[in-house]
Amino acid sequence: MTRDEIRTGVLRALSxxxxxxxxxxxxxxxxxxxxxxxxxxDSLNFAIGIHExxxxxxxxxxxxxxxxxxEVIDYVAEKAA
Amino acid sequence: MAEFVMPALGADMNAGTLLQWLKQPGDxxxxxxxxxxxxxxxxxxxxxxxxxxxxxxxxxxxxTEVPVGTVLAMIRENGxxxxxxxxxxxxxxxxxxxAAAPTAADAARPHVIISPSARHLAEELGLDPASITxxxxxxxxxxxxxxxxxxxxxxxxxxxxxxxEPAPKPEPVAEPKIAGPPAAAPTPAPTPPTSRxxxxxxxxxxxxxxRRAIAASMSRSKREIPHFYxxxxxxxxxxxxxxxxENQRRPVTERLLxxxxxxxxxxxxxREVPELNAVWDGDELVRRDDINVGVAISLRGGGLVAPCIHxxxxxxxxxxxxxxxxxxxxxxxxxLRSSEMSDPTITVTSLGERGxxxxxxxxxxxxxxxxxxxxxxxRPWISEGQVLACPVVSASLSADxxxxxxxxxSAFLAAVDRLLQEPDEx
Numbered sequence: 001m002t003r004d005e006i007r008t009g010v011l012r013a014l015s016x017x018x019x020x021x022x023x024x025x026x027x028x029x030x031x032x033x034x035x036x037x038x039x040x041x042d043s044l045n046f047a048i049g050i051h052e053x054x055x056x057x058x059x060x061x062x063x064x065x066x067x068x069x070x071e072v073i074d075y076v077a078e079k080a081a
Numbered sequence: 082m083a084e085f086v087m088p089a090l091g092a093d094m095n096a097g098t099l100l101q102w103l104k105q106p107g108d109x110x111x112x113x114x115x116x117x118x119x120x121x122x123x124x125x126x127x128x129x130x131x132x133x134x135x136x137x138x139x140x141x142x143x144x145t146e147v148p149v150g151t152v153l154a155m156i157r158e159n160g161x162x163x164x165x166x167x168x169x170x171x172x173x174x175x176x177x178x179x180a181a182a183p184t185a186a187d188a189a190r191p192h193v194i195i196s197p198s199a200r201h202l203a204e205e206l207g208l209d210p211a212s213i214t215x216x217x218x219x220x221x222x223x224x225x226x227x228x229x230x231x232x233x234x235x236x237x238x239x240x241x242x243x244x245x246e247p248a249p250k251p252e253p254v255a256e257p258k259i260a261g262p263p264a265a266a267p268t269p270a271p272t273p274p275t276s277r278x279x280x281x282x283x284x285x286x287x288x289x290x291x292r293r294a295i296a297a298s299m300s301r302s303k304r305e306i307p308h309f310y311x312x313x314x315x316x317x318x319x320x321x322x323x324x325x326x327e328n329q330r331r332p333v334t335e336r337l338l339x340x341x342x343x344x345x346x347x348x349x350x351x352r353e354v355p356e357l358n359a360v361w362d363g364d365e366l367v368r369r370d371d372i373n374v375g376v377a378i379s380l381r382g383g384g385l386v387a388p389c390i391h392x393x394x395x396x397x398x399x400x401x402x403x404x405x406x407x408x409x410x411x412x413x414x415x416x417l418r419s420s421e422m423s424d425p426t427i428t429v430t431s432l433g434e435r436g437x438x439x440x441x442x443x444x445x446x447x448x449x450x451x452x453x454x455x456x457x458x459x460r461p462w463i464s465e466g467q468v469l470a471c472p473v474v475s476a477s478l479s480a481d482x483x484x485x486x487x488x489x490x491s492a493f494l495a496a497v498d499r500l501l502q503e504p505d506e507x
Contacts, residue, residue: 048334
């Protein structure tokens, strides 16, 4: 899986929970929760979406430590390698 | 013959607009089946039927606003003979406007079955539902069908902007110039400013209607209900440790949120303090045997709804989590059902997501209590003489003083606290 494919999958999962989030204006290196209005249910659905899109299950303990989209993409890339 | 009436989907709902029939005369319907979609100020709601039988007659046309209690359709119950329906009783409210007789134009329009979520999306995208092919049961148009139709739509050529200046004219063919005083240039007519009047979008109008509905309900609550408030800080160490262990062994699709533990604890505590599980019916207080916890769900773009999870106390944590996810998803896609809006017996609200430490809610009429939870934070906590760093949550209860008092209300919060200390028993 290429990094671009991971990026696309992550953004698709995000768009399902926060359709208003515009990838063109999102800062991938900043805290996602400060940019997009997501609550704990959205966050869980985002993790489920990543699992469905990219077949990577992020354990809850790790998920809590991922703040930015770059961190999520890096994590998935490492797990998928 | 049973009457199917415009339901009250909130204490302040006086009327609703029938948007769509999902069944036709002659169709068999079962108790709990969705037969119509109704528009209220807060949401479009799928309305279930509480009778099993056959639709005998539809009495109200889509697009008609009628008072709560108006008979919308007659249903021949199983075993009842077919025949002319008895005249339906009029609603207590002022007489509803007569249902408009279908016009030739109506008859020519294809019958479109579309989910509320799909309708809203189509509305926002400017698509005519009649032009969309539905892939759901019976050709029902679903959200994904609208997305497909939108993707397939030929991009519109952008309309030219209104211009303040006329478009340049082609240069006239040069004519011999005659020397002399310059002709006065024609004074251009004053042009209107380029700004267009702001037309509120469907989403704006929906948001404004929702704010009006919330304002009406909350104003009535603060006007009529003598609120009192209690708060308690709850040690969540056991609950969080149990939840972390539990989630560690679960795939992501089956994880639990700590909010589910809170909702279940509230539901079980109501068994111990049942007077808080009640609703007002006019001046009469009705204690409810079924515990249906309403959960306040914020909507993207503003506003909130508080539909319930039926028989909350009887659900396992897995069932509760499943119901909770489903409810949030449908609330945010405008696909709630009538019983979810009309049956809550208490409400739970949590505003901890953004760091708020405590919330003291306003009771949703006709309920008599609302429970609030704030953010979970780590605080110094003294236990058996030791100072520990513990995750704690602030729980509050806003209750109706006509129904209960501080003593019983504090017993309720104490029960919530106690129940959360044994999460594996929830």
